[in-house]
Each structure stands twice: as C-alpha cells, then as structure tokens.
Amino acid sequence: MMSLMQPAKPTVSCCGIAEQYWVKDYRPSNKNGIAFEVSKDSRTEFKVDVPRSVVIWDRANPTGRGVVFIRSDDFDQAVICFVPGLET
Numbered sequence: 001m002m003s004l005m006q007p008a009k010p011t012v013s014c015c016g017i018a019e020q021y022w023v024k025d026y027r028p029s030n031k032n033g034i035a036f037e038v039s040k041d042s043r044t045e046f047k048v049d050v051p052r053s054v055v056i057w058d059r060a061n062p063t064g065r066g067v068v069f070i071r072s073d074d075f076d077q078a079v080i081c082f083v084p085g086l087e088t
Contacts, residue, residue, distance in 0.1 A: 004069075006080055008053055014069040014081035023066035023085070026050070036082065038068050050082045060086045 004014040014020075024041035035052040039045060050068065061067050061083045069081040 004056060004059070004081060004083060006054070007056060014056075014083075019070050019072070021068050021070065023068055026066050026084075036066075036084075038066065038079075038082070040068060040070075041065075048077075048079055050079050054079050055082045055084070057084075060084055062086065 006012045006014055022041040024039040024045065026036045026038040029035060029037045029049060031049065033051055033053075034049045035055045036050040038048050038050050040048060048068065048070065064085045066085045067083045068079055071078050071080050
C-alpha cells in the first residue's frame with residue numbers, strides 16, 4: 001500500500017495523510033464525476049462517494065477487497081485514493 005500514489009498528485013503517497021479503510025462493498029455511481037459509492041468497513045460504518053479523479057484504475061488490491069483512503073480534520077473529510085478489489 002505504501003507504493004500507491006495519489007492520481008491527482010503522482011508524487012504524493014495515498015498513505016500517511018489519510019486513514020486507510022477496508023471497503024465492505026462498493027458499486028458504480030450514476031452521479032456526475034463520482035465513480036463509486038463505497039460502504040466503509042470499520043466500527044463506524046458509513047457510505048462515501050468516490051470521485052473518478054481519485055480512483056487508481058491501473059491497480060487492484062490483490063486481497064480482492066477495495067481500499068479507500070480518507071483524509072479528515074475537524075471541518076472536512078475527503079477521499080484521496082481508492083483502490084478497487086479484484087472483483088471489478
């Protein structure tokens with residue numbers, strides 16, 4: 001996972017500035033500019049929209065599960081990377 005770079009900033013790692021979460025499930029979205037709707041797998045499950053611009057299209061997580069990287073602070077939350085699982 002440390003080798004994954006942000007699609008919009010290819011010299012910046014997905015790891016480090018964001019929390020990494022396993023994805024419970026995800027499906028394609030019909031929303032403009034949104035690639036997937038993701039259900040995050042953690043103690044506090046929630047859904048998040050994944051913009052097309054943050055999907056790492058040329059890699060897949062070999063475990064078969066998607067992984068989402070979310071940066072959050074007191075005021076904002078943003079998906080910075082999404083790696084699909086092998087099932088897509």
